Amino acid sequence: MSDFRVKTMAEVAASGEEAEILFWVGCAGSFDERAQKITKAIAKILHHAGIKFAILGTEEACTGDPAKRAGNEFLFQMMAMQNITTLNMYGIKKIVTGCPHCFNTLKNEYPELGGNYEVLHHTTLINQLLQTGKLSIRGGAFKGQRITYHDSCYLGRANDIYEAPREIIEKLDAALVEMKRSRTNGLCCGAGGAQMFKDAENGKKEVNLERADDMLETQPKVVAAACPFCMTMLRDGVKHHNKEHEIEVKDLAELVANAMEL
Amino acid sequence: MISQLFFLLLTSVAIYVFAKNLAKIRRNILLGKDIQLNDNKAKRWQTMIKVAFGQSKMAVRPVPFILHLIVYVGFVLINIEVLEILIDGLFGTHRVLSFLGPVYHMAIGFFEILAFGVLVACILFLARRYILKIARFQSPELSGKPNKDAATILLVEIILMAALLTMNAADQLLQSRGAEHYINAGAFPISSWLAAPLFVSFNNDTLVLIERASWWFHIIGIFAFMNYLPFSKHFHIIMAFPNTFYSNLKAKGELNNMASVTQEVKLMLDPTTSTPEGYAPPTSFGVKDVQDLTWKNLLDAYTCTECGRCTSSCPQNITGKLLSPRKIVMDVRDRLEEVGKNIDANNGSFADDGKNLHSYISEEELWACNTCNACVEACPININPMEIIVEMRRYKVMEQSSAPTSLNNMFNNLENNQAPWQFSPMDRANWTLEG
Known part of the structure; x- marks a missing residue:
């Protein structure tokens, strides 16, 4: 650093x-x-x-x-x-x-x-740091931007963490657009359960491409993730549709760091 | 008098056979491994009241929620009338609870409305399944017996409700004509226009015949249906309650710890570790057959109503893979039934039949799971298909060493590089050196 x-x-x-x-x-x-x-x-x-x-x-x-x-x-x-x-x-x-x-x-x-x-x-x-004022976001780099958030299974369903990521997006002053499948109903990116390390079984489609359809439907500027494995899967999904120049996939930490110009 | 004796005999046989089949199912469930789920009773009652009694998880899909609610409330409340039927049947009375007066009047009227609601809801359920062909009812695991089971349940409910309304139609005409034995009791807001107009031309004898025939048909139908439950997905009307009581109260992300492995690993890392008195090294790992599952997994299997919400939310199934969480649970039940019959046929002990749970569930299904908990979340009565999958993976890996090659590579990397990829562990902090 x-x-x-x-x-x-x-x-x-x-x-x-x-x-x-x-x-x-x-x-x-x-x-x-x-x-x-x-x-x-x-x-x-x-x-x-x-x-x-x-x-x-x-x-x-x-x-x-x-x-x-x-x-x-x-x-x-x-x-x-x-x-x-x-x-x-x-x-x-x-x-x-x-x-x-x-x-x-x-x-x-x-x-x-x-x-x-x-x-x-x-x-x-x-x-927590934003709530207690130890961090504060000024400048509004993402003001009004359409951001959709992809719930990681291991934060959401596995541990009932749905609000903290959304509260961060709110503090970025961005427009949070929910995908049709979100929160408890969120669709997996396809990586969990050790799937990251093997090929998918035979089927009609890759899971991350199914999720990419959900993301594109919200017409986002940014797709926010909170997991490095989701990150890989979602980026591949966006690339598959040749949208990598229009849609950024970013971790919430990156969004906050960007907004704070760190 | 003869009819009362016959009724007593019928009731006794129905209850006896039902109890016997329940005992058999209990025996089958207890073939599973023990697991302690008796902690935090308050939270358990709360979960049962909310999820089973209050149907909280059904509300996610509003249309089936409302239809199901009508059938559920109808079932619970109309059964109060069955209590009266039982008393009338045993003592030769007619509408014995009518001494309740206006309350009785209103109750019977309300039951009629409910019965009609149940009838309509069941017709709509049939339409959803067989005319609209809702996707989750078209999966391959439902072809054959499960499909017939679903149709049977809905048709029987329709017929039972029709019998109740027919009985009431004949009864009210007899009441209004002052026929002997038919005291004035009850309100009939539905049957008075739906069925009674068809019967007005009949004489009293015919009406009595219709009323009695419907009465007997209704109660025999209920006894028959009750005894069909243990062989049907409809068993959920009972099992939903214990199954939600014994729900997993921990975070869904936590997979159980294998204590048998802990001791072995401790010994491996430090051979001087003391072992508990009478410690015997584990003889097998993971789930080979249904007896290796916990009794809760087996309770799950008997509770499943094959609604397919798990399968329709499974990312792998949605994208056309073979894995279907519903099939996993149905397979456990089928295999458990087979094991139970085997035990019955062999004087109480299981004789090896050359099969196990893996004969039902393929590797292709097991290795597809994302462990994303979507199926667990979706189940309206807290069944956990994912746990069964992970336990069966454990058997594949630790007993048979038959994981896919790519996963074996990942295991090797973890052992050699402390990461699932082939990076040098010494480079782990290299990111700190960059800007």
């Missing part, structure tokens, strides 16, 4: 400091070129809000979500216990994740294996 350095928990611990919150970046956020931009936006927002945060860096490993969903409970628990050992070693209490899958696994599936933390998805944290 250009104007500040993101520290690791190891560095923070070595310097005798303490971090308020661990930023769990996730595999997509660490390695996927597109998702790295989301990661950077989150880091900038946290830094701007004056939050002392750190990452695990090379000590972070996949939460095990895709292994668990694909039925490999052994591998999942090995990944989980390895991560829990690291997290507990640093005495982590609060975690913000850049990915709804990491969020769900850390929040719901780690406690039974000995990992108990307060876990937030970045949209919830950003919304």
Whole structure:
């Protein structure tokens, strides 16, 4: 990062400091070129809000979500216990994740294996920061723009988080246009359940193209996402229809960072 | 007197057979693995009252919601009249509850309106299924028996309501003619114009015959229908209540933790880990057959009314893939019935028949699931098809090592690189070095 350095928990611990919150970046956020931009936006927002945060860096490993969903409970628990050992070693209490899958696994599936933390998805944290005035959006880069929001299954149905992402869009002063299938009825992007890592079964259509139809119907300027895997699927959908020059697919963190000119 | 004895015998046989079949279903459900779902009773009662009694999840689709509500309210309230029929039948009385006076008068009138509503709603349901051909009723898993089951239920309800109205039509004419035994009781806002005009020319004897025949037909019909329930999707009228009571109260995103694996993994990571007294390493993982599912999964299977809201909200099914959550649940019920019959035929123990749940559900279906919870959300009575799919995946992966190659590659990457892709774990924080 250009104007500040993101520290690791190891560095923070070595310097005798303490971090308020661990930023769990996730595999997509660490390695996927597109998702790295989301990661950077989150880091900038946290830094701007004056939050002392750190990452695990090379000590972070996949939460095990895709292994668990694909039925490999052994591998999942090995990944989980390895991560829990690291997290507990640093005495982590609060975690913000850049990915709804990491969020769900850390929040719901780690406690039974000995990992108990307060876990937030970045949209919830950003919304809190906006509400408490630690962040404020001025300038109105998105004023009046048609933005549609794609509910991530692992935020929405899996964890009943429907409002925080929408409240952020409201604060951007944008015009939120709902797709015909949204909230509890939202249609999956096609990536979850380890589908991201395999080809689809035979059928009439790819799931992300079905979702692309929903998006295009709302004639949006921006499609807002809150998950790096949804991001990949939705962008492919938009590209399939040759609309990538008219419609931007952006994570909510990117929208906020843009609006704040971070 | 003879008719009273006959009625007593009929009632006893009907209740006996019904109870026997219920016991068999209970036995089948308890073939499943134990799971503790007795916590938080207050929340459980609340969920049952809201979801089953209050039908809160039906409202998402307004047309079937209203039609279903009429049939549901009709069923519950008209059954109060069945109570009277039971007393009349056993004691040879006629309209024994008529001593309630105006309340009775109004109730019978209201039941008539409801009966007519049920009749119309059932005709509309038939039309939706067989004339409008609503998409979710055309799936391949419904062809054959399930389709016949649906038609049977609707036709029986139509016939039962018609019998009730016919009985009332004859009754009111007999009442107005001052016929012996037919005391003046009840209001007949529907049958007075729908059926009574057809009967005015009949003499009293014919009317008594029509009234008695309808009365017997109605009550025998109800007994027969009651005994049809355990073999039908219509069983949901009972099972919806326990099934919503035992709903999953945790976040939908949480998949259950396999405790048997936890112990093994702990031993693997640290061989000095102490094992609990009497610890025996697990012999199998995941779900091979219905006995490996939990009793809640099996309760789900008997509760399913095959409405297909799960399937019509499944992203994979919508896009033409083989996976249909409804079929998964129906397959569990079919296999469980088969296992139950096998146990009955083999003096109480299951004899290997060379089949299991995977004989019903293919890999193509299992591997398509997005675990998006759309099916779970859509079910009006809180059935969870997704859990069954994940448990069967566990069997495929941990017992048979038969995941698709691409998923095996992902597993390898997780083991070697701590990420599902082939990136070096040492590069994980490289993004911090860029602008």
